[in-house]
Amino acid sequence: MTDGTLRTGTRLRSQVCDTEIIVVRAEGVDRLHCGGRPMVALDADRAGGSPESGLDTGTQLGKRYGRTGDGRVEVLVTRAGAGTLSVGDDVLPVLAAKPLPSSD
Amino acid sequence: MTLAVLLDTAADLVSERPVLGRRPGLPVSGLRQRAIAAAAWLRQRDAAGLAFLGLNGPAVPIGVFGTAYAAIPFAPLNYRLADDRLAAVLDRLDGATVVADDDQCDRLRAIGANPVPTAQWLDILASAEPGVPQGQPADEDIAVLLFTSGTTAEPKAVPLRHRHLTSYVLNTVDLGGAGEDEATLVSVPPYHVAAIGSAITNVLSGRRLVHLPRFDPADWLDTVRREGITSAMVVPTMLARLVSHLDGEPAASPLRALAYGGARMPPTVLERALRVFPDVAFTNAYGLTETSSTIAVLTPEDHRAALAAPDPTVRARLSSVGRAVPGIELRVRDADQDGYGELLVRGEQVSGEYVGTGSVLDAQGWFGTRDEARIDDEGYLFVRGRADDTVIRGGENIAPAEVEDVLTAHPLVSDAGVVGLPDQEWGEKLAAAVVCPNGTVEPAELREWVRARLRSARTPDVIVAVAELPYNATGKLLRRELRQRLIEGGS
Numbered sequence: 068m069t070d071g072t073l074r075t076g077t078r079l080r081s082q083v084c085d086t087e088i089i090v091v092r093a094e095g096v097d098r099l100h101c102g103g104r105p106m107v108a109l110d111a112d113r114a115g116g117s118p119e120s121g122l123d124t125g126t127q128l129g130k131r132y133g134r135t136g137d138g139r140v141e142v143l144v145t146r147a148g149a150g151t152l153s154v155g156d157d158v159l160p161v162l163a164a165k166p167l168p169s170s171d
Numbered sequence: 172m173t174l175a176v177l178l179d180t181a182a183d184l185v186s187e188r189p190v191l192g193r194r195p196g197l198p199v200s201g202l203r204q205r206a207i208a209a210a211a212w213l214r215q216r217d218a219a220g221l222a223f224l225g226l227n228g229p230a231v232p233i234g235v236f237g238t239a240y241a242a243i244p245f246a247p248l249n250y251r252l253a254d255d256r257l258a259a260v261l262d263r264l265d266g267a268t269v270v271a272d273d274d275q276c277d278r279l280r281a282i283g284a285n286p287v288p289t290a291q292w293l294d295i296l297a298s299a300e301p302g303v304p305q306g307q308p309a310d311e312d313i314a315v316l317l318f319t320s321g322t323t324a325e326p327k328a329v330p331l332r333h334r335h336l337t338s339y340v341l342n343t344v345d346l347g348g349a350g351e352d353e354a355t356l357v358s359v360p361p362y363h364v365a366a367i368g369s370a371i372t373n374v375l376s377g378r379r380l381v382h383l384p385r386f387d388p389a390d391w392l393d394t395v396r397r398e399g400i401t402s403a404m405v406v407p408t409m410l411a412r413l414v415s416h417l418d419g420e421p422a423a424s425p426l427r428a429l430a431y432g433g434a435r436m437p438p439t440v441l442e443r444a445l446r447v448f449p450d451v452a453f454t455n456a457y458g459l460t461e462t463s464s465t466i467a468v469l470t471p472e473d474h475r476a477a478l479a480a481p482d483p484t485v486r487a488r489l490s491s492v493g494r495a496v497p498g499i500e501l502r503v504r505d506a507d508q509d510g511y512g513e514l515l516v517r518g519e520q521v522s523g524e525y526v527g528t529g530s531v532l533d534a535q536g537w538f539g540t541r542d543e544a545r546i547d548d549e550g551y552l553f554v555r556g557r558a559d560d561t562v563i564r565g566g567e568n569i570a571p572a573e574v575e576d577v578l579t580a581h582p583l584v585s586d587a588g589v590v591g592l593p594d595q596e597w598g599e600k601l602a603a604a605v606v607c608p609n610g611t612v613e614p615a616e617l618r619e620w621v622r623a624r625l626r627s628a629r630t631p632d633v634i635v636a637v638a639e640l641p642y643n644a645t646g647k648l649l650r651r652e653l654r655q656r657l658i659e660g661g662s
Contacts, residue, residue: 075172075310075334091172091341129184129346143172143341145180170343170430170456170465171355171368171404 072097073140079106082113086126086148091133091141099142101126102150118150122158125149132159172337173308174239177346177375178203184347185377191229193398196354196379202232208299209237210306212292219266220244220316224257224275225289226384227361232370233296234270235315239333242308246316247361249326250275251644258282260318263328263526310334315367316526317460328526329460331367338519339368339463340375342498349378356394356403358386363645365404365433365456368464378402388416395424402426404456406433406646407440411586414443421447428471432456434646435556435572437579437586438490445478457492457554459540463520467501467552469493484547491551502537503546507568510545511555543570560650562591564599567628571650574631577624578605583612588640589631590654602657603631606639635660 073093080087081101087109088099099106102118117123126132126144132152133141140154141162152159182203189196197205213221221238223230223245231247238245246264248257250272261269261284271279271286279286308314314333318326355373357380359366373380381398383391386409394400403426405413410431429444429451436455445453452471458464469492477489495501499518506512515537523538524530532538543555555570562569571589578587586606591599605617614634622630635657641649 076176089172089176129180129348131341143176143180143346145176145183168428168430168452168454168468168470170432170454170468171365171372 073099078109078145080109080113080146081118081148081150082107083116083118084126084148084150085146086144086150086152087146088126088132088142088144088152091131091143092139093141094137094139096138096140096154098154099140100153100155101148103153104150122151122153123149124151126152127161131162133162134159172341173310173312173333174236174314174336174340174371175304175307177337177340178206178236178239179304181346181375181377188347188351188377189379190374190377191232191380193381197229199374199377202236202374204299204301205233205293205296206236206240207302207304208296209233210240210304211299211302212295213237213241213243213268214305216268217266218243218268220246220264220268222246222248222261222264222267222269223271223289223361224248224250224269224279224286225272225361226250226382227357227359227366228289228382228384229293230270230289231361231366232374232380233293235367235370236374237296239308239314240304240306242306242312244313244316244330247366249318249360249362254278254282260326264316308333310337317364317367318362319460327528329522330524330526331463331522335463335520335522336367336371338498339465340372342520343465343496344372344376346375347377349373349376350401351377352399353377353401354379354381354399356381356383356391356398356400358383358391358409359404359406359433360384360644363433364458364460364464365645368458369404386412388413392416392422392424395426399425402428402430404430404432407431407436408434408642408646410436410444411440414440414447417447419443419447421449426451428452428454430454430456432458432465432492434648435554438576439579441489445474455492457552459542461522461524461538461540462499462516462518463522465496466499466516466518466520467492467495469551473551487553488547488551491547491553493552494550495552501546501550501552503544504539506545511543511570512545513558514540514542514544514552514554516540560590562589562599562601564591564594564601564628565597569601569629574601574603574621574625574629577621578603578617580624581612581617581620583607583610584617585609586640588648588650588653590650590657592633592654592657594632597632600632601629602633602635602654604635604637604640604653604657607636611636633657
């Protein structure tokens with residue numbers, strides 16, 4: 068993914084770690100970063116290397132990361148890695164799991 | 172987002188966690204392989220959908236996820252439908268492959284369908300070579316097609332798309348988040364939205380799903396103990412039977428959590444249930460077919476706070492269905508002097524769509540539930556019943572549930588159903604059918620009981636003792652049928 072807007076269902080991977088994500092929702096966001104480098108399509112070439120210092124807190128499998136408000140974005144980690152997810156410099160926190168008492 | 176992606180992710184997370192069936196149980200990876208095999212099998216038959224006619228069991232989660240990989244809808248059908256109604260439903264599912272339990276196959280063949288027996292289908296899938304998904308659904312694709320219960324109108328087909336169901340999942344459960352020893356017991360029929368919800372959320376949480384398709388209180392308690400069941404969902408009629416079976420004796424069991432929903436819970440049943448399951452955390456879940464299952468929950472903490480509260484406002488919350496789940500907004504339209512009006516709901520899990528009719532959401536995305544409800548200052552939702560069930564007696568609107576609750580609070584009344592009957596003078600008169608298994612009560616005494624607790628206009632004009640009330644399989648009182656019986660009874 069080099070340009071255009073992120074869409075729900077888009078799958079991306081980190082260039083500098085094992086992280087893979089799928090976009091759950093995105094509103095007016097062009098690009099995601101992981102470990103300080105832009106994320107790329109699953110089949111795209113990767114620069115390699117390792118996450119930048121400070122952007123190496125890692126991603127957890129099965130967790131959602133994102134932010135609300137303008138430029139709302141939410142992704143699901145489908146493969147864990149060493150990098151930190153961000154939109155530019157804006158680090159995406161884990162979206163607090165709000166597990167309900169099992170109601171089904 | 173799609174159910175297929177979520178299952179793939181859960182299979183990466185907790186691959187070997189058992190999620191289906193009695194001990195030891197099929198792991199997530201095994202369930203995923205069955206689903207992939209089901210998709211290949213469906214694709215080979217060029218199926219436009221998968222209709223399932225049978226009891227709740229492994230075919231339901233395998234059907235839900237298998238059709239997801241095949242990008243076609245899963246349509247669980249009501250095995251209680253009469254042949255002509257079943258034929259009409261199958262006509263609407265043109266091109267669907269039918270999987271059915273043995274006892275349903277003959278009647279299906281008689282109406283021109285060509286069913287594959289459930290056991291045979293599961294065997295085919297279990298013996299298939301391991302494979303990878305040959306396709307992925309789109310967010311917009313229909314994942315599940317459900318027919319509304321039709322207690323007040325003809326059944327309607329509700330499409331639940333991948334985006335609706337996954338929004339419900341992502342907002343309310345943590346993928347792989349269940350504890351390793353957790354197991355849940357499901358007794359609702361597969362054509363009920365709660366069965367679909369349980370098939371999806373328990374598997375994706377990594378919680379073992381055990382089915383007891385024919386509910387019986389002794390079997391249920393026995394299964395809970397033998398299978399180490401930690402949570403379960405019951406409809407009110409099931410809880411009432413459990414409570415009566417236990418006869419006031421606290422039940423020793425591994426059960427930690429019990430969710431109830433599907434119909435309105437009579438307060439007396441809940442109070443007795445809290446006594447016989449003293450260490451169990453109770454959750455009341457409220458939702459509709461059109462909202463992809465649960466939209467509000469009364470949590471165990473809410474139950475405890477209400478029970479302990481001296482403040483009547485807080486105590487009253489024991490009869491509420493709790494607060495909106497994340498991602499759901501609730502609002503009441505055209506409230507009366509008591510604050511009750513039509514409940515509106517909005518959120519990404521809300522389908523609000525019918526096959527043939529299209530979307531019935533308003534311009535701002537709100538869905539009108541036809542349920543009468545009020546919301547208190549802290550967001551607790553109180554549902555009084557279907558707007559269509561309201562009795563209008565001489566210009567006064569009466570919610571049957573309010574009168575039923577007062578009747579069942581009488582020590583000799585175990586169940587009550589209230590409906591309106593045609594009346595020359597009042598337009599409608601209020602009629603009650605009561606079940607009194609432990610002795611007779613004079614109608615005059617019961618009328619006085621109600622009059623002392625409600626206004627006289629809400630006192631039933633007619634009270635008839637009956638052996639039992641008509642319910643559907645998910646515990647909804649069949650009011651049209653009760654009304655018909657009372658009219659024919661000459662009351």
